[in-house]
Amino acid sequence: MEFLEKVGPYIPRFYSAFWVTLTVAGFALVLATLIGIIVGLITSAKGKSWWLRILKFISYAYIEVIRGTPMLVQILIIYFGIGQILRPIGFTWSAYGGMTTAGIVVVAINAGAYMSEIVRAGIESIDPGQVEAARSLGLTYWKTMKKVILPQAIRTMLPSIINQFIISIKDTSLLSAIGLAELTNISKQAASNLSSQVMAIYCFVALWYFVICFTLSRIAKYLEKRMTYGR
Protein backbone atom coordinates (compact mmCIF):
# COMPACT_ATOMS: atom_id res chain seq x y z
CA MET A 1 0.00 0.00 0.00
CA GLU A 2 1.73 3.05 -1.28
CA PHE A 3 -0.89 5.27 0.39
CA LEU A 4 -0.30 3.93 3.88
CA GLU A 5 3.43 4.14 3.42
CA LYS A 6 3.35 7.78 2.43
CA VAL A 7 0.53 8.94 4.64
CA GLY A 8 1.68 6.83 7.58
CA PRO A 9 3.83 9.54 9.12
CA TYR A 10 0.80 11.85 9.09
CA ILE A 11 -1.47 9.48 11.00
CA PRO A 12 -0.58 10.84 14.48
CA ARG A 13 -1.32 14.35 13.21
CA PHE A 14 -4.62 13.22 11.77
CA TYR A 15 -5.40 11.63 15.07
CA SER A 16 -4.72 14.77 17.08
CA ALA A 17 -6.60 16.84 14.48
CA PHE A 18 -9.53 14.47 14.88
CA TRP A 19 -9.53 15.30 18.60
CA VAL A 20 -9.33 19.03 17.89
CA THR A 21 -12.38 18.74 15.64
CA LEU A 22 -14.22 16.64 18.19
CA THR A 23 -13.32 18.94 21.11
CA VAL A 24 -14.32 22.12 19.29
CA ALA A 25 -17.57 20.55 18.08
CA GLY A 26 -18.32 18.98 21.46
CA PHE A 27 -17.88 22.11 23.56
CA ALA A 28 -19.52 24.30 20.93
CA LEU A 29 -22.59 22.10 20.68
CA VAL A 30 -23.08 21.95 24.45
CA LEU A 31 -22.93 25.75 24.51
CA ALA A 32 -25.15 26.01 21.43
CA THR A 33 -27.75 23.81 23.10
CA LEU A 34 -27.75 26.05 26.17
CA ILE A 35 -28.04 29.15 23.98
CA GLY A 36 -30.82 27.46 22.02
CA ILE A 37 -32.81 26.59 25.13
CA ILE A 38 -32.46 30.07 26.66
CA VAL A 39 -33.20 32.00 23.45
CA GLY A 40 -35.92 29.53 22.44
CA LEU A 41 -37.64 29.98 25.80
CA ILE A 42 -37.50 33.75 25.34
CA THR A 43 -38.85 33.77 21.79
CA SER A 44 -41.63 31.30 22.61
CA ALA A 45 -42.68 33.05 25.85
CA LYS A 46 -46.00 34.83 25.87
CA GLY A 47 -46.40 38.09 27.71
CA LYS A 48 -46.50 41.81 27.27
CA SER A 49 -43.97 43.03 29.81
CA TRP A 50 -41.37 45.53 28.58
CA TRP A 51 -38.41 43.38 29.62
CA LEU A 52 -39.72 40.41 27.66
CA ARG A 53 -40.13 42.61 24.61
CA ILE A 54 -36.52 43.78 24.90
CA LEU A 55 -35.26 40.22 25.35
CA LYS A 56 -37.28 39.10 22.32
CA PHE A 57 -35.92 41.93 20.20
CA ILE A 58 -32.34 41.04 21.12
CA SER A 59 -33.02 37.33 20.52
CA TYR A 60 -34.48 37.84 17.07
CA ALA A 61 -31.73 40.30 16.14
CA TYR A 62 -29.16 37.64 17.09
CA ILE A 63 -30.95 34.88 15.17
CA GLU A 64 -31.40 36.97 12.02
CA VAL A 65 -27.86 38.34 11.97
CA ILE A 66 -26.34 34.87 12.35
CA ARG A 67 -28.66 33.29 9.81
CA GLY A 68 -28.14 36.13 7.37
CA THR A 69 -24.34 36.05 7.24
CA PRO A 70 -21.92 33.35 6.06
CA MET A 71 -20.20 31.32 8.72
CA LEU A 72 -16.79 31.92 7.17
CA VAL A 73 -17.30 35.67 7.59
CA GLN A 74 -18.44 35.10 11.19
CA ILE A 75 -15.23 33.18 11.84
CA LEU A 76 -13.10 36.00 10.43
CA ILE A 77 -15.00 38.64 12.39
CA ILE A 78 -14.78 36.81 15.69
CA TYR A 79 -11.17 35.72 15.41
CA PHE A 80 -9.50 38.61 13.62
CA GLY A 81 -12.10 41.38 14.11
CA ILE A 82 -12.76 40.90 17.81
CA GLY A 83 -9.08 40.22 18.35
CA GLN A 84 -8.19 43.57 16.81
CA ILE A 85 -10.97 45.64 18.40
CA LEU A 86 -10.33 44.37 21.91
CA ARG A 87 -6.54 44.56 21.74
CA PRO A 88 -6.50 48.09 23.28
CA ILE A 89 -8.10 46.71 26.45
CA GLY A 90 -5.52 43.95 26.60
CA PHE A 91 -7.57 41.07 25.16
CA THR A 92 -5.92 38.54 22.92
CA TRP A 93 -7.37 35.20 21.85
CA SER A 94 -4.07 33.55 22.65
CA ALA A 95 -4.48 34.45 26.32
CA TYR A 96 -7.75 32.48 26.36
CA GLY A 97 -6.83 29.32 24.49
CA GLY A 98 -6.28 30.87 21.08
CA MET A 99 -7.87 29.52 17.94
CA THR A 100 -9.48 26.59 19.71
CA THR A 101 -11.47 28.88 22.00
CA ALA A 102 -12.30 31.25 19.16
CA GLY A 103 -13.48 28.26 17.13
CA ILE A 104 -15.67 27.00 19.96
CA VAL A 105 -17.17 30.48 20.37
CA VAL A 106 -17.99 30.91 16.68
CA VAL A 107 -19.51 27.48 16.24
CA ALA A 108 -21.50 27.88 19.47
CA ILE A 109 -22.88 31.28 18.46
CA ASN A 110 -23.63 30.08 14.95
CA ALA A 111 -25.29 26.79 15.91
CA GLY A 112 -27.01 28.52 18.88
CA ALA A 113 -29.00 30.70 16.51
CA TYR A 114 -30.35 27.71 14.60
CA MET A 115 -30.91 25.76 17.81
CA SER A 116 -32.97 28.66 19.17
CA GLU A 117 -35.40 28.34 16.31
CA ILE A 118 -35.51 24.55 16.73
CA VAL A 119 -36.33 24.95 20.44
CA ARG A 120 -38.95 27.62 19.75
CA ALA A 121 -40.67 25.46 17.14
CA GLY A 122 -40.48 22.48 19.50
CA ILE A 123 -42.10 24.36 22.38
CA GLU A 124 -44.78 25.81 20.13
CA SER A 125 -45.61 22.34 18.81
CA ILE A 126 -46.84 21.29 22.26
CA ASP A 127 -50.57 21.63 22.95
CA PRO A 128 -51.20 24.81 25.03
CA GLY A 129 -53.43 22.65 27.23
CA GLN A 130 -50.24 21.12 28.66
CA VAL A 131 -49.09 24.49 29.99
CA GLU A 132 -52.56 25.18 31.35
CA ALA A 133 -52.75 21.85 33.15
CA ALA A 134 -49.34 22.34 34.74
CA ARG A 135 -50.00 25.94 35.71
CA SER A 136 -53.41 25.08 37.15
CA LEU A 137 -51.65 22.69 39.54
CA GLY A 138 -49.61 25.60 40.87
CA LEU A 139 -46.38 24.90 38.98
CA THR A 140 -44.36 27.97 38.07
CA TYR A 141 -43.59 28.86 34.47
CA TRP A 142 -40.04 27.48 34.81
CA LYS A 143 -41.10 24.23 36.45
CA THR A 144 -43.75 23.83 33.75
CA MET A 145 -41.12 24.24 31.05
CA LYS A 146 -38.60 21.96 32.75
CA LYS A 147 -40.92 19.13 33.78
CA VAL A 148 -43.75 19.22 31.26
CA ILE A 149 -43.00 21.13 28.06
CA LEU A 150 -39.29 20.61 27.29
CA PRO A 151 -39.33 16.83 27.96
CA GLN A 152 -42.14 16.50 25.43
CA ALA A 153 -40.69 19.00 22.98
CA ILE A 154 -37.34 17.18 22.96
CA ARG A 155 -38.94 14.29 21.11
CA THR A 156 -40.17 16.52 18.29
CA MET A 157 -36.94 18.50 18.32
CA LEU A 158 -34.51 15.58 18.35
CA PRO A 159 -34.24 14.99 14.58
CA SER A 160 -33.70 18.72 13.95
CA ILE A 161 -31.20 19.00 16.81
CA ILE A 162 -29.15 16.07 15.53
CA ASN A 163 -29.33 17.52 12.04
CA GLN A 164 -27.93 20.79 13.38
CA PHE A 165 -25.22 18.92 15.30
CA ILE A 166 -24.16 17.18 12.11
CA ILE A 167 -24.10 20.42 10.14
CA SER A 168 -22.05 22.14 12.85
CA ILE A 169 -19.55 19.30 13.11
CA LYS A 170 -18.91 19.62 9.38
CA ASP A 171 -18.83 23.43 9.68
CA THR A 172 -15.81 23.16 11.97
CA SER A 173 -13.83 22.48 8.80
CA LEU A 174 -14.22 26.18 7.99
CA LEU A 175 -12.04 26.92 11.01
CA SER A 176 -9.09 25.85 8.86
CA ALA A 177 -9.37 29.38 7.48
CA ILE A 178 -7.90 30.82 10.68
CA GLY A 179 -5.31 28.06 10.89
CA LEU A 180 -6.82 25.84 13.54
CA ALA A 181 -5.16 22.41 13.38
CA GLU A 182 -8.39 20.50 12.84
CA LEU A 183 -9.00 17.66 10.37
CA THR A 184 -9.48 19.65 7.18
CA ASN A 185 -6.49 21.87 7.84
CA ILE A 186 -4.23 18.90 8.50
CA SER A 187 -5.40 17.15 5.36
CA LYS A 188 -4.63 20.26 3.31
CA GLN A 189 -1.12 20.32 4.73
CA ALA A 190 -0.67 16.63 4.06
CA ALA A 191 -2.02 17.00 0.53
CA SER A 192 0.35 19.85 -0.32
CA ASN A 193 3.31 17.79 0.83
CA LEU A 194 2.16 14.60 -0.91
CA SER A 195 0.66 15.92 -4.12
CA SER A 196 0.51 12.43 -5.65
CA GLN A 197 -1.99 11.30 -2.97
CA VAL A 198 -4.44 14.22 -3.04
CA MET A 199 -7.52 12.15 -3.81
CA ALA A 200 -6.71 9.52 -1.21
CA ILE A 201 -5.96 12.07 1.50
CA TYR A 202 -9.16 14.05 1.04
CA CYS A 203 -11.26 10.90 0.89
CA PHE A 204 -9.51 9.71 4.00
CA VAL A 205 -10.41 12.89 5.89
CA ALA A 206 -13.97 12.79 4.58
CA LEU A 207 -14.24 9.33 6.11
CA TRP A 208 -13.35 10.69 9.56
CA TYR A 209 -16.20 13.23 9.36
CA PHE A 210 -18.55 10.59 8.07
CA VAL A 211 -17.78 8.25 10.96
CA ILE A 212 -18.55 10.96 13.52
CA CYS A 213 -21.76 12.13 11.85
CA PHE A 214 -23.08 8.68 11.01
CA THR A 215 -22.54 7.50 14.60
CA LEU A 216 -24.47 10.51 15.81
CA SER A 217 -27.43 9.93 13.54
CA ARG A 218 -27.58 6.26 14.62
CA ILE A 219 -27.64 7.31 18.29
CA ALA A 220 -30.45 9.75 17.47
CA LYS A 221 -32.53 7.03 15.85
CA TYR A 222 -32.08 4.86 18.90
CA LEU A 223 -33.13 7.66 21.27
CA GLU A 224 -36.15 8.49 19.14
CA LYS A 225 -37.33 4.90 19.30
CA ARG A 226 -37.01 4.85 23.06
CA MET A 227 -39.15 7.95 23.63
CA THR A 228 -42.51 6.54 22.67
CA TYR A 229 -44.36 6.58 26.02
CA GLY A 230 -46.72 3.71 25.40
CA ARG A 231 -47.73 4.79 21.90
Place this chain on the structure above:
Amino acid sequence: MADKVIVKNLRKSFGDNEVLKDMSVTIAEGEVVCLIGPSGSGKSTFLRCLNRLEDITAGQVIVDGFEISDQSIDINKVRENIGMVFQHFNLFPHMTVKENIMLAPTELKKMSKADASLKADELLARVGISDKADAYPAQLSGGQKQRVAIARALAMNPDIMLFDEPTSALDPEMVGEVLEVMQELARGGMTMVVVTHEMGFAREVGDRVIFMDGGYIVEQGKPVDVINNPQEPRTIDFLNKVL
Protein backbone atom coordinates in the same frame (compact mmCIF):
# COMPACT_ATOMS: atom_id res chain seq x y z
CA MET B 1 -71.18 28.42 55.53
CA ALA B 2 -68.24 30.53 54.44
CA ASP B 3 -68.04 31.93 50.96
CA LYS B 4 -65.39 30.14 48.90
CA VAL B 5 -65.65 32.23 45.79
CA ILE B 6 -66.69 35.86 45.57
CA VAL B 7 -66.84 37.47 42.16
CA LYS B 8 -67.73 41.15 41.91
CA ASN B 9 -68.32 42.98 38.64
CA LEU B 10 -65.95 40.73 36.70
CA ARG B 11 -65.22 41.79 33.15
CA LYS B 12 -63.07 39.99 30.64
CA SER B 13 -62.15 41.14 27.15
CA PHE B 14 -60.11 39.56 24.42
CA GLY B 15 -59.00 42.62 22.48
CA ASP B 16 -62.17 44.49 21.58
CA ASN B 17 -64.36 41.50 22.26
CA GLU B 18 -65.90 41.67 25.71
CA VAL B 19 -66.70 38.08 26.71
CA LEU B 20 -67.74 38.63 30.32
CA LYS B 21 -69.82 41.69 31.04
CA ASP B 22 -70.18 42.49 34.69
CA MET B 23 -70.49 39.11 36.38
CA SER B 24 -71.14 38.89 40.10
CA VAL B 25 -71.46 35.53 41.85
CA THR B 26 -70.88 34.16 45.32
CA ILE B 27 -70.25 30.46 45.86
CA ALA B 28 -70.47 28.91 49.31
CA GLU B 29 -68.22 26.24 50.77
CA GLY B 30 -69.36 22.78 49.70
CA GLU B 31 -71.67 24.14 47.04
CA VAL B 32 -71.85 22.51 43.61
CA VAL B 33 -72.56 25.11 40.96
CA CYS B 34 -73.24 24.09 37.37
CA LEU B 35 -72.73 26.63 34.61
CA ILE B 36 -74.84 26.03 31.54
CA GLY B 37 -75.41 28.03 28.39
CA PRO B 38 -74.78 28.10 24.65
CA SER B 39 -71.22 28.01 23.34
CA GLY B 40 -69.66 31.44 23.32
CA SER B 41 -71.70 32.51 26.32
CA GLY B 42 -68.55 32.97 28.41
CA LYS B 43 -68.97 30.10 30.85
CA SER B 44 -65.56 28.55 30.22
CA THR B 45 -63.91 31.97 30.31
CA PHE B 46 -65.61 32.65 33.63
CA LEU B 47 -64.32 29.36 35.02
CA ARG B 48 -60.80 30.12 33.80
CA CYS B 49 -60.89 33.50 35.52
CA LEU B 50 -61.37 31.70 38.84
CA ASN B 51 -57.77 30.43 38.79
CA ARG B 52 -56.53 33.21 36.52
CA LEU B 53 -55.73 31.01 33.55
CA GLU B 54 -57.28 34.05 31.91
CA ASP B 55 -56.15 37.50 32.97
CA ILE B 56 -58.90 39.44 34.65
CA THR B 57 -59.71 42.63 32.77
CA ALA B 58 -61.69 44.35 35.53
CA GLY B 59 -63.51 43.55 38.73
CA GLN B 60 -62.73 41.51 41.78
CA VAL B 61 -62.29 37.75 42.16
CA ILE B 62 -61.71 36.36 45.64
CA VAL B 63 -61.08 32.63 45.90
CA ASP B 64 -60.42 30.93 49.19
CA GLY B 65 -59.83 34.31 50.82
CA PHE B 66 -57.20 35.36 48.26
CA GLU B 67 -57.91 38.25 45.97
CA ILE B 68 -56.62 36.74 42.74
CA SER B 69 -57.60 39.78 40.69
CA ASP B 70 -54.73 41.50 42.50
CA GLN B 71 -51.68 41.18 40.23
CA SER B 72 -49.24 41.17 43.12
CA ILE B 73 -50.60 37.99 44.69
CA ASP B 74 -48.61 34.75 44.36
CA ILE B 75 -51.06 33.03 42.02
CA ASN B 76 -49.16 29.74 42.14
CA LYS B 77 -49.82 29.41 45.86
CA VAL B 78 -53.55 30.01 45.33
CA ARG B 79 -53.70 27.54 42.44
CA GLU B 80 -52.39 24.79 44.71
CA ASN B 81 -55.79 24.93 46.37
CA ILE B 82 -57.83 25.01 43.17
CA GLY B 83 -58.02 21.80 41.18
CA MET B 84 -58.95 22.01 37.52
CA VAL B 85 -60.20 19.38 35.10
CA PHE B 86 -60.19 20.08 31.36
CA GLN B 87 -62.34 18.99 28.47
CA HIS B 88 -59.38 17.37 26.72
CA PHE B 89 -57.86 15.89 29.90
CA ASN B 90 -54.44 17.46 29.29
CA LEU B 91 -52.61 14.60 30.93
CA PHE B 92 -48.83 14.73 30.59
CA PRO B 93 -48.18 12.09 27.89
CA HIS B 94 -44.52 11.54 28.80
CA MET B 95 -45.34 10.46 32.35
CA THR B 96 -47.10 7.40 33.67
CA VAL B 97 -50.47 7.77 35.35
CA LYS B 98 -48.85 7.76 38.75
CA GLU B 99 -46.16 10.25 37.75
CA ASN B 100 -48.90 12.56 36.48
CA ILE B 101 -50.52 12.51 39.89
CA MET B 102 -47.29 12.80 41.86
CA LEU B 103 -45.80 15.66 39.87
CA ALA B 104 -47.35 18.64 41.65
CA PRO B 105 -47.12 17.35 45.25
CA THR B 106 -43.45 16.45 44.87
CA GLU B 107 -42.38 19.41 42.74
CA LEU B 108 -44.11 21.89 45.01
CA LYS B 109 -42.58 20.22 48.05
CA LYS B 110 -45.92 19.52 49.60
CA MET B 111 -45.16 15.85 50.15
CA SER B 112 -42.20 13.51 50.16
CA LYS B 113 -41.96 11.05 47.26
CA ALA B 114 -43.18 8.25 49.52
CA ASP B 115 -46.18 10.22 50.77
CA ALA B 116 -47.06 11.37 47.28
CA SER B 117 -46.91 7.78 46.09
CA LEU B 118 -49.28 6.65 48.84
CA LYS B 119 -51.58 9.56 48.04
CA ALA B 120 -51.53 8.63 44.35
CA ASP B 121 -52.44 5.02 45.15
CA GLU B 122 -55.29 6.19 47.34
CA LEU B 123 -56.60 8.57 44.66
CA LEU B 124 -56.35 5.94 41.95
CA ALA B 125 -58.37 3.58 44.11
CA ARG B 126 -60.91 6.33 44.65
CA VAL B 127 -61.39 6.89 40.92
CA GLY B 128 -61.33 3.14 40.31
CA ILE B 129 -58.22 2.63 38.16
CA SER B 130 -55.58 1.28 40.53
CA ASP B 131 -54.50 -1.22 37.88
CA LYS B 132 -53.41 1.55 35.49
CA ALA B 133 -50.87 3.23 37.78
CA ASP B 134 -47.91 2.42 35.54
CA ALA B 135 -49.67 2.89 32.22
CA TYR B 136 -49.04 5.90 29.99
CA PRO B 137 -51.99 8.16 29.10
CA ALA B 138 -51.90 6.94 25.49
CA GLN B 139 -52.85 3.47 26.75
CA LEU B 140 -56.05 4.64 28.48
CA SER B 141 -59.61 5.15 27.28
CA GLY B 142 -61.12 8.63 27.39
CA GLY B 143 -63.06 7.92 30.55
CA GLN B 144 -59.97 6.55 32.25
CA LYS B 145 -57.96 9.58 31.18
CA GLN B 146 -60.47 11.95 32.67
CA ARG B 147 -60.56 10.00 35.92
CA VAL B 148 -56.76 10.24 36.10
CA ALA B 149 -57.06 13.97 35.44
CA ILE B 150 -59.47 14.26 38.37
CA ALA B 151 -57.08 12.29 40.57
CA ARG B 152 -54.22 14.55 39.48
CA ALA B 153 -56.20 17.65 40.37
CA LEU B 154 -57.06 16.15 43.78
CA ALA B 155 -53.44 15.32 44.60
CA MET B 156 -52.80 18.75 46.07
CA ASN B 157 -55.81 18.43 48.40
CA PRO B 158 -57.64 21.38 46.85
CA ASP B 159 -60.59 23.10 48.50
CA ILE B 160 -62.24 23.89 45.20
CA MET B 161 -62.53 21.95 41.97
CA LEU B 162 -63.18 23.55 38.60
CA PHE B 163 -64.50 21.37 35.77
CA ASP B 164 -64.45 22.67 32.22
CA GLU B 165 -66.84 20.47 30.22
CA PRO B 166 -65.29 17.31 31.66
CA THR B 167 -67.43 14.90 29.66
CA SER B 168 -67.74 16.73 26.33
CA ALA B 169 -64.83 14.92 24.69
CA LEU B 170 -65.89 11.47 25.85
CA ASP B 171 -67.63 8.68 23.99
CA PRO B 172 -71.18 8.41 25.34
CA GLU B 173 -70.57 5.11 27.13
CA MET B 174 -67.79 6.67 29.19
CA VAL B 175 -69.65 9.73 30.41
CA GLY B 176 -71.24 7.83 33.27
CA GLU B 177 -68.01 6.68 34.93
CA VAL B 178 -66.67 10.24 35.05
CA LEU B 179 -69.90 11.75 36.35
CA GLU B 180 -69.96 9.08 39.04
CA VAL B 181 -66.55 10.15 40.32
CA MET B 182 -67.69 13.76 40.31
CA GLN B 183 -70.86 12.90 42.16
CA GLU B 184 -68.79 11.10 44.77
CA LEU B 185 -66.65 14.22 45.18
CA ALA B 186 -69.72 16.38 45.62
CA ARG B 187 -71.06 14.04 48.28
CA GLY B 188 -67.75 14.41 50.11
CA GLY B 189 -68.41 18.12 50.46
CA MET B 190 -66.10 19.48 47.75
CA THR B 191 -66.84 22.97 46.46
CA MET B 192 -67.31 22.50 42.74
CA VAL B 193 -67.86 24.75 39.75
CA VAL B 194 -68.82 22.72 36.70
CA VAL B 195 -69.25 23.92 33.15
CA THR B 196 -71.39 21.22 31.62
CA HIS B 197 -73.92 20.20 29.03
CA GLU B 198 -75.07 17.26 31.17
CA MET B 199 -78.47 18.48 32.34
CA GLY B 200 -79.03 15.24 34.22
CA PHE B 201 -75.90 15.80 36.25
CA ALA B 202 -76.77 19.44 36.90
CA ARG B 203 -80.22 18.41 38.10
CA GLU B 204 -79.08 15.56 40.33
CA VAL B 205 -75.79 16.78 41.73
CA GLY B 206 -75.91 20.54 41.40
CA ASP B 207 -76.97 22.76 44.29
CA ARG B 208 -77.38 25.63 41.91
CA VAL B 209 -77.54 26.11 38.17
CA ILE B 210 -76.38 29.30 36.50
CA PHE B 211 -77.53 29.94 32.95
CA MET B 212 -75.20 32.27 31.07
CA ASP B 213 -75.63 33.93 27.71
CA GLY B 214 -73.74 36.72 25.99
CA GLY B 215 -71.40 37.28 28.92
CA TYR B 216 -74.15 37.75 31.49
CA ILE B 217 -75.87 35.59 34.05
CA VAL B 218 -79.38 35.34 32.67
CA GLU B 219 -80.94 33.13 35.28
CA GLN B 220 -79.87 31.12 38.30
CA GLY B 221 -81.38 29.07 41.04
CA LYS B 222 -82.06 25.54 42.23
CA PRO B 223 -81.57 23.06 39.38
CA VAL B 224 -85.17 21.88 39.46
CA ASP B 225 -86.41 25.44 39.13
CA VAL B 226 -84.04 26.56 36.38
CA ILE B 227 -84.11 23.37 34.33
CA ASN B 228 -87.73 22.32 34.80
CA ASN B 229 -89.31 25.72 35.08
CA PRO B 230 -87.14 28.41 33.44
CA GLN B 231 -88.43 31.96 33.53
CA GLU B 232 -86.29 33.84 31.03
CA PRO B 233 -87.02 33.45 27.30
CA ARG B 234 -83.36 32.83 26.50
CA THR B 235 -83.16 30.05 29.09
CA ILE B 236 -86.34 28.48 27.76
CA ASP B 237 -85.01 28.67 24.23
CA PHE B 238 -81.67 27.08 25.19
CA LEU B 239 -83.22 24.30 27.24
CA ASN B 240 -85.66 23.50 24.45
CA LYS B 241 -82.66 22.91 22.19
CA VAL B 242 -80.64 20.71 24.51
CA LEU B 243 -83.28 18.69 26.36
